[in-house]
Amino acid sequence: xxxxxxxxxxxxxxxxxxxxxxxxxxxxxxxxxxxxxxxxxxxxxxxxxxxxxxxxxxxxxxxxxxxxxxxxxxxxxxxxxxxxxxxxxxxxxxxxxxxxxxxxxxxxxxxxxxxxxxxxxxxxxxxxxxxxxxxxxxxxxx
Numbered sequence: 001x002x003x004x005x006x007x008x009x010x011x012x013x014x015x016x017x018x019x020x021x022x023x024x025x026x027x028x029x030x031x032x033x034x035x036x037x038x039x040x041x042x043x044x045x046x047x048x049x050x051x052x053x054x055x056x057x058x059x060x061x062x063x064x065x066x067x068x069x070x071x072x073x074x075x076x077x078x079x080x081x082x083x084x085x086x087x088x089x090x091x092x093x094x095x096x097x098x099x100x101x102x103x104x105x106x107x108x109x110x111x112x113x114x115x116x117x118x119x120x121x122x123x124x125x126x127x128x129x130x131x132x133x134x135x136x137x138x139x140x141x142x
Contacts, residue, residue: 004070009078010042012070013057020061031056048075073101114141 028038040046121140
């Protein structure tokens with residue numbers, strides 16, 4: 001049996017579903033999709049669920065915070081080549097670095113605003129040696 005790290009999104013949701021002793025049909029109906037659609041997701045014949053369906057799956061299978069983070073990370077990995085929401089030049093950077101996804105989740109949970117992100121960018125630039133004169137009054141978030 002594959003480890004969690006080795007599983008793709010479809011394999012992971014199947015393992016979660018089986019661990020909760022839920023049938024494919026029960027799970028599909030509970031989250032509002034057809035059993036065929038759910039099967040196609042598990043077998044990598046379709047792209048991953050919408051964020052709303054992922055949330056429904058999380059609740060239906062009573063996932064822990066850790067399982068939920070893994071679920072969302074695997075969904076992002078599955079979307080990596082077909083990501084419609086994140087520009088392609090960023091998707092690999094984000095998905096390949098779990099700490100970036102964790103940081104984004106933290107920022108989301110704390111409702112980080114433009115000012116918070118500008119402070120983060122300024123601090124990062126200082127730590128990476130960007131001269132202060134290049135930072136003065138510059139808005140990098142346009």
